[in-house]
Amino acid sequence: GNSVTQMEGPVTLSEEAFLTINCTYTATGYPSLFWYVQYPGEGLQLLLKATKADDKGSNKGFEATYRKETTSFHLEKGSVQVSDSAVYFCANGGFKTIFGAGTRLFVKA
């Protein structure tokens, strides 16, 4: 079946630091892949997605590339801000979308 493994948190960075949150997946077929974000006190919302191999999803300065050869979908941002502090979830798509355990990011001013 489909699954997702993402790096454990929390991750603590200073403002303007580079961010990587690792995510690997297992799947039958070629699912869409997603990153969702949960800001403090808010519901889960889609951050970005990629629907096929080699696609790059991007939004709000975040990027992730669908790598079939390494079964990965790592999230990156070149310069984080305090407002990026949140919990990030990698997800393996389909009508039965499967989520990773989440990675909490703290960004210090």
Add this chain to the structure above:
Amino acid sequence: GAGVSQTPSNKVTEKGKYVELRCDPISGHTALYWYRQSLGQGPEFLIYFQGTGAADDSGLPNDRFFAVRPEGSVSTLKIQRTERGDSAVYLCASSFAGEGPGELFFGEGSRLTVL
């Protein structure tokens, strides 16, 4: 509002009681999902509806859990004989269907505490 609405936002109940959680999806979304999120974990799939029917209920943990969507819009998750281990945030999401795997739109969740 135009988003997914869940009620109640908080529910405290005693062990053994019956609980209903309601989800009102985005208008026009035919697919509806229930997830359960425990502290420090990601959302765990429970059940998915396409229209009025449950297309996949493989995530329901046992027969104390049941969900309905009688008119293809509002859904109710029902939990009988609640146990302390049922304490979690229950999330509802909706999406367009028929366009392949797509974005899920989540509500803010119903936090269930079983004492």
